[in-house]
Amino acid sequence: MAFRIQDFLSTIIHCTPTSMDKNDPYAALRYREFNIFLLVRFALVFAWSMQFVVIEWEVYSLTKDPLSLGIIGLMEVIPAVSLALFAGHVVDQKEKRNLLIKCILGFSIISLGLFLITWPRVWEGMSSKAILYSIYFMVFLGGIVRAFLGPTIFSLFSLIVPKKVYPNAATWSSSVWQLGAVMGPALAGLTIYWIGVHWSLCLIFGFALLALFSLLQIKIKPVLNTKIGEPVFQSLGEGIRFVWNKKIILGAITLDMIAVLFGGAVALLPIFAQDILKVGPEGFGVLRAATAVGAFIIMFTSAYFPLNKDAGMKLLAAIFVFGLCIIVFGLSSWFWLSVIALFLSGMADGISMIIRQTILQLKTPDHMRGRVASVNSMFVGSSNELGAFESGLTAKLMGTVTAVVFGGAMTVVTVVATGALFPAFRKLDLRKDLKEHAEKV
Numbered sequence: 001m002a003f004r005i006q007d008f009l010s011t012i013i014h015c016t017p018t019s020m021d022k023n024d025p026y027a028a029l030r031y032r033e034f035n036i037f038l039l040v041r042f043a044l045v046f047a048w049s050m051q052f053v054v055i056e057w058e059v060y061s062l063t064k065d066p067l068s069l070g071i072i073g074l075m076e077v078i079p080a081v082s083l084a085l086f087a088g089h090v091v092d093q094k095e096k097r098n099l100l101i102k103c104i105l106g107f108s109i110i111s112l113g114l115f116l117i118t119w120p121r122v123w124e125g126m127s128s129k130a131i132l133y134s135i136y137f138m139v140f141l142g143g144i145v146r147a148f149l150g151p152t153i154f155s156l157f158s159l160i161v162p163k164k165v166y167p168n169a170a171t172w173s174s175s176v177w178q179l180g181a182v183m184g185p186a187l188a189g190l191t192i193y194w195i196g197v198h199w200s201l202c203l204i205f206g207f208a209l210l211a212l213f214s215l216l217q218i219k220i221k222p223v224l225n226t227k228i229g230e231p232v233f234q235s236l237g238e239g240i241r242f243v244w245n246k247k248i249i250l251g252a253i254t255l256d257m258i259a260v261l262f263g264g265a266v267a268l269l270p271i272f273a274q275d276i277l278k279v280g281p282e283g284f285g286v287l288r289a290a291t292a293v294g295a296f297i298i299m300f301t302s303a304y305f306p307l308n309k310d311a312g313m314k315l316l317a318a319i320f321v322f323g324l325c326i327i328v329f330g331l332s333s334w335f336w337l338s339v340i341a342l343f344l345s346g347m348a349d350g351i352s353m354i355i356r357q358t359i360l361q362l363k364t365p366d367h368m369r370g371r372v373a374s375v376n377s378m379f380v381g382s383s384n385e386l387g388a389f390e391s392g393l394t395a396k397l398m399g400t401v402t403a404v405v406f407g408g409a410m411t412v413v414t415v416v417a418t419g420a421l422f423p424a425f426r427k428l429d430l431r432k433d434l435k436e437h438a439e440k441v
Helices: 002-013 032-063 066-082 084-093 096-117 128-160 163-194 196-215 232-245 247-262 265-276 280-302 311-331 335-363 366-398 400-421 431-440
Strands: none
Touching (some): 032 128, 032 163, 032 196, 066 084, 066 128, 066 265, 066 366, 084 096, 096 196, 128 163, 128 335, 163 280, 232 247, 247 335, 247 366, 265 366, 265 400, 280 335, 311 400, 335 366, 366 400
């Protein structure tokens, strides 16, 4: 399938890597392995996001307790954060493609386990608590896999395309991520309605296998770290010091972490769909997809209109708008207003993601990518699950609507404070970094 995709792209684009120019919106797509990489990433994101939505629906159906939705995030984030730094060390020491194969195998086993847990022949006679705890356990195992998955993908990305096309490749990679995040939740809502939770999880297992077989078409890559065998704690310390000293990287991931942590309203969507907006599983799928649709549109257009100029101000503005949209969503009792608010929040989040990924790729040396990606995972990636727990807990204490509005307001306040306290961040412009990389090629 990957070969056919490459042939299709080559037919449309009519050019090879040597014919690229600096303004080419399809620059990264000229590389065959990058197209395969995009297919692998799409399949993984599609399967993972769909699985998370199906699990959310099943858990809330079993408990009718908003805190249970927060616990899903907590079960994943505990191992993901605990192992993040160690995972970064391992990724920098190992060959990236084979390590990613092992990650996908782990995810496939977890998907198969969830499929069996929800099979009536397996759980017949089991209590709802036993089923619930089994789901939590599989989510916990997923957190272990995710600790290694993010840094491995980030590191493999940099070995597939040259540095001069990193920003363009980051845009397409993020676009594919969002496409998977669009289709996964949307299809989850529909398949829950059409074929039920059990067979929805079987479909997820199939996409995990698709990612695995596609990845085998990418060649084994060299290990660029010259300190193979370096003591673990020395390696981890070097990674932490690097991120701490690179204030632009630290500021970008910290700002995004706060936004995701307090703006994690999507974790409460089953409550909005079932109890507030009363739109059922079909409406639930639309709500879940709305955010990703907005982000995907932004990411596709940004291939033509890069965000490198005044990147700091654009990042601050994007997260500010994101917080406002979350407030509107929390206050809305009209389904389509809620969809629009989530759609616009996705557009803002898309801008944030592109700028942040470009910063990380441009300012991280090759031998540090695994550790830097792990720190980023601790800050940003895991904040999705911590945000889910925070949303579930505050919904339990304050009420669902109040919790969402509170999270959006905290996001807005954080952006204003960051902009006021760190003027250097407001002046961030990535065009100079791009020029330096182009001159090295």
